[in-house]
Amino acid sequence: MGTMWNGLSFMFPEESYMRMIVILAVTVLWSLWSVSSFFRDRNQPPLPPGSFGLPFIGQTVEYLFALRTADGIEQWVQKKIDKHGPIFKWRFMGFPMVIMDQPEGNKFIFQNEGTSHHIFWPPFLSSLIGPDSLMKQSGEPHKLARRHFNRFFDHAAMSRYLHGVNRNAVRHFTKHWQGREQLVALDMTHLYTFSTICSLLMTLEEGPLMDKFLLQFDMWAKGLTSLPVNLPGFQYHKAVKARKLIYEMLDGLLEQRRTEIAEDRVSEASKVDILNSLLIVPDEEGNLLPDSYIKDNLLLLLFAGFDTSSSTLAMVIYYIAKYPHVYKEIVQEHKLILEEKHANGKDDDSLTMEDLSAMKYTWRVIKETLRFQPVSPGSFRKTITNLEYKGYYIPKGWLVCYSHLKSLRILYVDD
Ligand code: HEM
Numbered sequence: 001m002g003t004m005w006n007g008l009s010f011m012f013p014e015e016s017y018m019r020m021i022v023i024l025a026v027t028v029l030w031s032l033w034s035v036s037s038f039f040r041d042r043n044q045p046p047l048p049p050g051s052f053g054l055p056f057i058g059q060t061v062e063y064l065f066a067l068r069t070a071d072g073i074e075q076w077v078q079k080k081i082d083k084h085g086p087i088f089k090w091r092f093m094g095f096p097m098v099i100m101d102q103p104e105g106n107k108f109i110f111q112n113e114g115t116s117h118h119i120f121w122p123p124f125l126s127s128l129i130g131p132d133s134l135m136k137q138s139g140e141p142h143k144l145a146r147r148h149f150n151r152f153f154d155h156a157a158m159s160r161y162l163h164g165v166n167r168n169a170v171r172h173f174t175k176h177w178q179g180r181e182q183l184v185a186l187d188m189t190h191l192y193t194f195s196t197i198c199s200l201l202m203t204l205e206e207g208p209l210m211d212k213f214l215l216q217f218d219m220w221a222k223g224l225t226s227l228p229v230n231l232p233g234f235q236y237h238k239a240v241k242a243r244k245l246i247y248e249m250l251d252g253l254l255e256q257r258r259t260e261i262a263e264d265r266v267s268e269a270s271k272v273d274i275l276n277s278l279l280i281v282p283d284e285e286g287n288l289l290p291d292s293y294i295k296d297n298l299l300l301l302l303f304a305g306f307d308t309s310s311s312t313l314a315m316v317i318y319y320i321a322k323y324p325h326v327y328k329e330i331v332q333e334h335k336l337i338l339e340e341k342h343a344n345g346k347d348d349d350s351l352t353m354e355d356l357s358a359m360k361y362t363w364r365v366i367k368e369t370l371r372f373q374p375v376s377p378g379s380f381r382k383t384i385t386n387l388e389y390k391g392y393y394i395p396k397g398w399l400v401c402y403s404h405l406k407s408l409r410i411l412y413v414d415d
Helices: 003-011 014-039 060-067 072-084 104-111 139-150 155-177 185-202 208-223 235-262 274-280 291-322 324-343 353-358 360-372
Strands: 088-092 095-099 117-119 378-383 387-389 392-394 399-403
Touching (some): 060 072, 072 088, 104 399, 117 139, 155 185, 155 353, 185 274, 208 235, 235 274, 235 291, 324 353
Antiparallel strands (some): 117 378, 378 399, 387 392
């Protein structure tokens, strides 16, 4: 370092520099913000009520703690609403954020996607989510990537996956449920969903490699809701290490599959998995996808599809156990579908797309479960213009959140 710093080090011990620099930076930023608020157009509507809390970290720590308990976020948001009203500002990891009111705020966010705000994930997740992940894109590149992904979820793709899903369900129930008097639904749905997604994504079946994968994946996922401190002992650091191990496993799977493709010995199941499409179908410019893109997005799909489906399934089991008449009705619906198949001369009891669309009541139970117990508390977008919403000013670059607060939804079943 230069001489000025050497002079300072004469007066201060080493770590005091850093503290001084941080204090100076925060003071300068704070003054700039106050001056800019003073000169702000007096006719401009006020910012939403609420508090930013501590400089930079704001209310990050209390929010992350709230995320760890069952109704924590629900209570955290409700407390703020009681204090400031349904639209309020706060600060998360350096980002000023506005929680929008329900349901109008949510509608505003979904209807104005791309014009006043776009999808955005904070940069501190960068060490966990690769740069090529769909989650890292915003604006036009995000739209393009999403179009690319749609082919994995259209009707034709779903029909291709159905056989694997069926096979996996039968295997799961035979191995883990049969002959047991009691089991923990959440453990079972966790295992079932993970094995189903691994099978759909890359034909990875239950066994030691999948167990290792699940262990590392759980470690990685915990990092997404922990303080982003990449130092030994911190959860985030463990998650970064877990991601490295996951990518090493994926490297092995990619190499193995490439060899199988080259030697023309890809199994029937692997031919319809998502890894196969990612390896052989070129992008819109005709280029094969790079490994970094394939790995980042396999991890994204695992993340997006696993905990969401697993906890929804567990909640469905909870509600049908609690409301036996609902369970009876579901069984009745399935029996009728099976009888009709047999009456039409079909001996194969495997599920078909037609069977799924005939399960009207079952779908309603799943939708009602999702309405009653949404798996995600909400998400956010970054504003790309200055906004005015219900008499409040929301500057460009702030984050706006949509949310699903239980207390504001209409409930049909007693909790
Ligand atoms: C009950 C099951 C599920 C629920 C409740 C659910 C819910 C959600 C929600 C709330 C979002 C964020 C939307 C946003 O803020 O714009 C999302 C995004 C996403 N989900 Fe799901 N999801 C489920 C299952 C799945 C499955 C099985 C997959 C695929 C394997 C999947 C793939 C995705 C992807 C790729 C995104 C990111 C979209 C983007 O960035 O544009 N989800 N999901």
